[in-house]
Amino acid sequence: SEGVVRRERFSGGPARGFLSSLAADERIFAADLAVDRAHVVMLEEQGIVDEATAGEILAALADIEDAGHQALPDGEDVHEAIETAVIDRVGPDGGRMHTARSRNDEVATCIRYRLREDLLSAVEATLEARGALIETAESERETVMPGFTHLQPAQPTTVAHWALSYERELARETDRLLDAYDRTNHSPLGAAAFAGTPFDVDRERTADLLGFDGTMDNAMDAVSARDFLVESTAALASLATTLSGLAEDVVIYANKGYVEVDDAYASTSSIMPQKKNPDTLELVRARAGDAAAGLNGLLTTLKGLPRAYNRDLQRAGGHAWRAIDGVSEATEVAAGAIATAEWNDAVLADAAGEGFSTATGVADALAMAGVPFRTAHEVVASAAEAAGDDVDFETLEAAARDTLGESLSAYVDRETIESALDPVESVASRDSAGGPAPEAVAEQIVTARDDHAAD
Numbered sequence: 141s142e143g144v145v146r147r148e149r150f151s152g153g154p155a156r157g158f159l160s161s162l163a164a165d166e167r168i169f170a171a172d173l174a175v176d177r178a179h180v181v182m183l184e185e186q187g188i189v190d191e192a193t194a195g196e197i198l199a200a201l202a203d204i205e206d207a208g209h210q211a212l213p214d215g216e217d218v219h220e221a222i223e224t225a226v227i228d229r230v231g232p233d234g235g236r237m238h239t240a241r242s243r244n245d246e247v248a249t250c251i252r253y254r255l256r257e258d259l260l261s262a263v264e265a266t267l268e269a270r271g272a273l274i275e276t277a278e279s280e281r282e283t284v285m286p287g288f289t290h291l292q293p294a295q296p297t298t299v300a301h302w303a304l305s306y307e308r309e310l311a312r313e314t315d316r317l318l319d320a321y322d323r324t325n326h327s328p329l330g331a332a333a334f335a336g337t338p339f340d341v342d343r344e345r346t347a348d349l350l351g352f353d354g355t356m357d358n359a360m361d362a363v364s365a366r367d368f369l370v371e372s373t374a375a376l377a378s379l380a381t382t383l384s385g386l387a388e389d390v391v392i393y394a395n396k397g398y399v400e401v402d403d404a405y406a407s408t409s410s411i412m413p414q415k416k417n418p419d420t421l422e423l424v425r426a427r428a429g430d431a432a433a434g435l436n437g438l439l440t441t442l443k444g445l446p447r448a449y450n451r452d453l454q455r456a457g458g459h460a461w462r463a464i465d466g467v468s469e470a471t472e473v474a475a476g477a478i479a480t481a482e483w484n485d486a487v488l489a490d491a492a493g494e495g496f497s498t499a500t501g502v503a504d505a506l507a508m509a510g511v512p513f514r515t516a517h518e519v520v521a522s523a524a525e526a527a528g529d530d531v532d533f534e535t536l537e538a539a540a541r542d543t544l545g546e547s548l549s550a551y552v553d554r555e556t557i558e559s560a561l562d563p564v565e566s567v568a569s570r571d572s573a574g575g576p577a578p579e580a581v582a583e584q585i586v587t588a589r590d591d592h593a594a595d
């Protein structure tokens with residue numbers, strides 16, 4: 141009987157479980173039903189399958205969909221199990237569904253179909269995170285904070301400037317995901333095993349029914365290539381890496397009391413009753429490791445595979461699915477943590493001038509008054525060496541006499557120096573395009589809002 145033939149096809153003996161991807165294929169169960177429907181509609185329109193049979197197959201597919209993935213018969217994968225379930229309902233004519241195709245083009249189509257939806261969810265998550273950062277930039281435009289290089293106090297900036305620095309990077313992550321989407325969005329269906337088919341298939345029609353932008357030109361490429369998975373997973377790994385930096389910043393800032401992570405995004409200790417830890421952000425940071433591992437796993441799986449289809453490809457999808465789930469979730473959590481964080485203005489204002497972070501601004505003020513920048517740098521460095529964090533007009537004056545052999549007042553008045561030494565004034569003075577001055581940040585917010593709305 142048919143049943144016996146089919147059961148023999150999925151043999152595998154003791155390796156049956158090893159061969160089967162049925163459980164993991166739940167991810168593409170709905171995609172496979174969509175692909176089956178499109179294929180059957182096209183076969184009927186092309187006169188390859190008669191209308192009555194096509195109708196019975198479509199009815200069987202609806203029934204299989206209602207029953208769900210769990211109700212599928214055993215099989216090597218979801219494609220075979222659904223075909224078996226169709227034949228169980230329709231009889232031998234159900235086997236016409238697999239005319240002019242192979243599981244090779246079928247699975248490649250299913251993965252692309254499902255991945256499109258997942259990429260769009262990841263894009264949504266980046267938009268949420270960007271929205272939260274733009275809101276933070278709006279409300280913290282005047283909140284000065286220390287800016288760091290080498291994690292040492294460097295120059296004062298604002299929380300808004302910091303937030304937009306991540307928003308801009310995340311905007312490029314959105315772009316990368318959308319680029320990956322564009323190249324994922326082509327249909328392999330009708331490539332058959334890799335070598336085409338003698339049947340008069342209409343590949344454009346199935347591509348259209350499944351919402352693809354077009355078909356893949358070459359049948360061997362269509363079933364073999366998984367570069368769309370590499371590109372998508374790489375975009376996710378890049379996104380996760382960006383988020384890990386943001387998470388790390390918030391962990392450090394929470395440690396310094398600059399920011400308080402909302403209780404909903406914090407955790408406590410099982411022994412130390414006073415503890416409130418930014419655990420969610422630590423886990424966001426760690427998801428970058430998972431994503432990088434996924435990309436590495438995928439590249440290593442694909443490396444050196446010969447043309448055309450090889451069963452290794454069955455292990456490729458998992459890396460991408462885990463990356464997309466893990467990174468999308470991390471992005472949503474990061475967005476929530478940012479949206480609910482409380483920035484501590486007073487602590488930030490005190491910290492903004494620590495470590496003589498206004499030194500560059502003082503050197504800039506001297507240079508603007510005509511002292512060569514390198515000389516100005518030396519004057520300020522020698523004042524810093526003498527007075528540490530307590531540099532003021534007097535210590536600078538002494539340094540100028542030593543270094544320049546001249547009085548500071550030949551160049552600048554006391555007021556100019558005192559203003560340069562003030563973190564708030566220092567920030568306000570750096571109003572070049574892209575800078576932290578509130579007016580410069582206002583322009584960056586306009587750009588960010590426009591891009592956010594367009595994406």
Ligand code: ARG
Nearest residue numbers: 161217243244247449453454
């Ligand atoms: N389940 C397989 C995959 O995910 C598709 C089956 C193709 N099998 C084959 N022996 N050609 O890649």
